[in-house]
Amino acid sequence: MSQTVVPPPGSTQPADPPRRQKVSEGKRAERKLAWLLCAPAALVMVAVTGYPIAYSIWLSLQRYDLRFPDQREFIGFDNYITVLSNGYWWNAFWVTSLITVISVVIELVLGMALALIMHRTLVARGLVRTVALIPYGIVTVVAAFSWRYAWTQDTGYLAELVAPESALLTERAPALAIIILAEVWKTVPFMALLLMAGLALVPEDLLKAASMDGASAWQRFTKVMLPVMKPAILVALLFRTLDAFRIFDNIFVLTAGAQETSSVSMITYSNLIRGLNLGIGSTMSVLIFVAVALIAFIFVKVFGTAAPGSDDRGRR
Amino acid sequence: MKHPPGRRRLPAVLCAAVLATSAACGSDGGPLTINVYYSTEQNFDQVVARCTDEADGRYVIALNTLPRTADAQREQMVRRLAAGDTDMDVLGLDVTWVAEFAEAGWIQEWTGADRADVEAGTLEGPLQTAMWEGKLYSAPKNTNVQLLWYRSDLTPEPPRSWSEMLQMAERLRDQGKPHTVLMTGAQYEGLVVQFNTLVEGAGGRILSEDSTRAVFDEGAVEALEALRNLAVSPVSSPSLSNAQEDDIRLAFQDGGAAFQINWPYVYAAMTEANPELIETLRWAPYPALDPANTGTATLGGFNLAVSAYSEHKAEAFEAAKCLRSAESQKFSAINSGVPPTIESVYAEPEMEEAYPMRETILAELKKAAIRPLTPAYQNVSTLISTILSPPRDINPPETADRLRREVQNALDSKGVLP
Known part of the structure; x- marks a missing residue:
């Protein structure tokens, strides 16, 4: 990161010095300056991210319920045992995983289709792209409410259309399907946007050469575009998986976690904010943190996802 | 509507400071x-x-x-x-x-x-x-407090106990008249209110006297049976497990039901919404499982x-x-x-x-029934409404065991909330 430091303008640089020594000396000073300049920002970052993380880990090791302030005590890993041996937690965990996997897969397919459309559009390109992005621009809670009303028995138009006789949001499987639908509708444009950036990296020449060699459209897509786009796809998947795993607002509005549709974030909320149990609630947030870190680790180390910008293959 | 805190606190602080020297504080700081x-x-x-x-x-x-x-x-x-x-x-x-x-x-x-x-x-x-x-x-x-609302054109005399109410409803059903018994059965506090009333009406207890132990005694098991039996009974509403106060008020207002257990506000609401039905609308004490306790209802x-x-x-x-x-x-x-x-x-x-x-x-x-008085009430209530939902899946002795176990954890602030 730090080897790209540009010499500050106006710094005196002798014309042709004995290269090796001179550069390293100047670099050292510059690096020191760089650290000093970074320090305030880094300190602020540590204060606003490091401190809360450390604090919630500390809380998770305590029995600490706001309603029983006198019973506060250090109990080591008891909270972790309680949570990890609890049926409600694992139910929420599997529900979250299910929502994550299904919604991300659907989003990838639809997002890719939308990206191709937006990429290839010849007329009214700006209009098409803007329209496609509308769902992403709507506040999630607002969108979730319109889904909820649409699926409410007797009054909702979708409920009327699909199953006028039953209250879908109060049954587990249909409720989960509706949550996934709302999530997919909302984030396909985001996926498409990330994938479109990847599409822009595919050199036209390669595609033309492939078609000269007799490759069909499908072959061009799978053999040329996908391999070139792989880094962009992985980044898009990583972002969406992390996001989807922390799903909260859609569930909060649509079912409020009833009929065992809680996600891990939802169950953390009900223990922490509703139940005022800081110990158990913090334990859950630490576990979510660990899960998210694991997902990121797997993507980066196993699939070789690279952070956008640090990936040389992507540069032209 | 909410004032930003600073705007109000500043005059108050100024006021306190000025108070020592002047008496004109009220007019200065408001x-x-x-x-x-x-x-x-x-x-x-x-x-x-x-x-x-x-x-x-x-x-x-x-x-x-x-x-x-x-x-x-x-x-x-x-x-x-x-x-x-x-x-x-x-x-x-x-x-x-x-x-x-x-x-x-x-x-x-x-x-x-x-x-x-x-x-x-x-x-x-x-x-x-x-x-x-x-x-x-x-x-x-x-x-x-909830009352039993009934219609004098269907049942001239109100039922005096829970079982009598169900018998009356079944008789109405045989005669092809409106017969549904409406109560709040959705997964929320309203279900806990019903359960608490039924338990007290059966002479049972949810928690011990000092609210430190989950009891769920014989009376509670009886209440669970009553809930389950109503849920699977043909005189119950098909949307029981989804019904809140206003849902059952509306259903009753439409004239399709014989009984509803609801708060007194339904009287005023119905006066406006269905002036014909109000003529035959009557009320009676909450019918209990044990007739001696009829009229015991949750506050x-x-x-x-x-x-x-x-x-x-x-x-x-x-x-x-x-x-x-x-x-x-x-x-x-x-x-x-x-x-x-x-x-x-x-x-x-x-x-x-x-x-x-x-x-x-x-x-x-x-002769009111009071919901368990405990600082952990929120947790107790969340667990009860979760475990009792949907009422048709209640399995009385087993459900009581589960309630006892999970509510005890909640009282000790050890359990996890769903």
Whole structure:
């Protein structure tokens, strides 16, 4: 990161010095300056991210319920045992995983289709792209409410259309399907946007050469575009998986976690904010943190996802 | 509606500083503001305005309306109290929250003359909901109790017990008449209210006397059986496991049902919505599993508490007392339909028209069932409504075991909430 430091303008640089020594000396000073300049920002970052993380880990090791302030005590890993041996937690965990996997897969397919459309559009390109992005621009809670009303028995138009006789949001499987639908509708444009950036990296020449060699459209897509786009796809998947795993607002509005549709974030909320149990609630947030870190680790180390910008293959 | 905290606190601080040297504080910084946080209640602003007048310029009462749902109300107050917010003075608490707020040290105890004022003439049941560990922590503002509503054209005499009600409904069904029994069975507090009433009506207990142990005795098992039997019975509504108060009110209003168990507000609502049906609408005490306990029903309602972080506690107590005074309660009962907690108000002549069912309400209030008084009530209630949902899947002895186990964990603040 730090080897790209540009010499500050106006710094005196002798014309042709004995290269090796001179550069390293100047670099050292510059690096020191760089650290000093970074320090305030880094300190602020540590204060606003490091401190809360450390604090919630500390809380998770305590029995600490706001309603029983006198019973506060250090109990080591008891909270972790309680949570990890609890049926409600694992139910929420599997529900979250299910929502994550299904919604991300659907989003990838639809997002890719939308990206191709937006990429290839010849007329009214700006209009098409803007329209496609509308769902992403709507506040999630607002969108979730319109889904909820649409699926409410007797009054909702979708409920009327699909199953006028039953209250879908109060049954587990249909409720989960509706949550996934709302999530997919909302984030396909985001996926498409990330994938479109990847599409822009595919050199036209390669595609033309492939078609000269007799490759069909499908072959061009799978053999040329996908391999070139792989880094962009992985980044898009990583972002969406992390996001989807922390799903909260859609569930909060649509079912409020009833009929065992809680996600891990939802169950953390009900223990922490509703139940005022800081110990158990913090334990859950630490576990979510660990899960998210694991997902990121797997993507980066196993699939070789690279952070956008640090990936040389992507540069032209 | 909510004022940014800084804007109000600054004059108050200035005021305190100036107070030492000058007496003109009231006109300089504006009069003292007492912030009341209360749920939506029609015309409550008029009560607030009258109490501001009674304060005669010493303070102004500002009404801050909390969100509509109980959970959202509690969350807002809890979050702010946990952070030591000094901008809240008087809090409107659901009767089930008093123990929690008191144990956490968020609300001020009522002592001396204030306590005596509140206790004088207040019904025993509502007063119990305002206490925690023998101390008074709030003042009952209004109470509430469910009744059995029936139609005199279908059943001239009301059922005297739970089983009699089901028999009557089945007979109506055989005759091809409206026969449905409506009650709140959705996964929410309303289901817990029904369960609590049924348990008490069977002479059972949910928690031990001191609220430290989950009991769920024989009576509770009987109540579970009754709930399950109703849920699978043909006289129950198909949408039982999804029904809240207003759903069953509407269903009854449409004329398709024979019985509904609901709060008194249905009377006023139906007067407007279905004037024909109101002619035959009758009410009776809640039919219990044990006929001897018929008329035992769970108490609802709101209590007023003074925040422990309030900077004007004396004025806050005074304001709270005015807001729940006999005069205020009478006004609210007539104009907003909330039953009073002071017994003498029921005898007022104006109550006759607004509350034709006042005798029944008063009788139920005198043998009221109180929901478990425990600081962990929220958790206990969440678990009960989760475990009882949907009622058709209840398996009485097994469900009771599960309730006992999980509620005990909640009482020890060890369990995980769903």
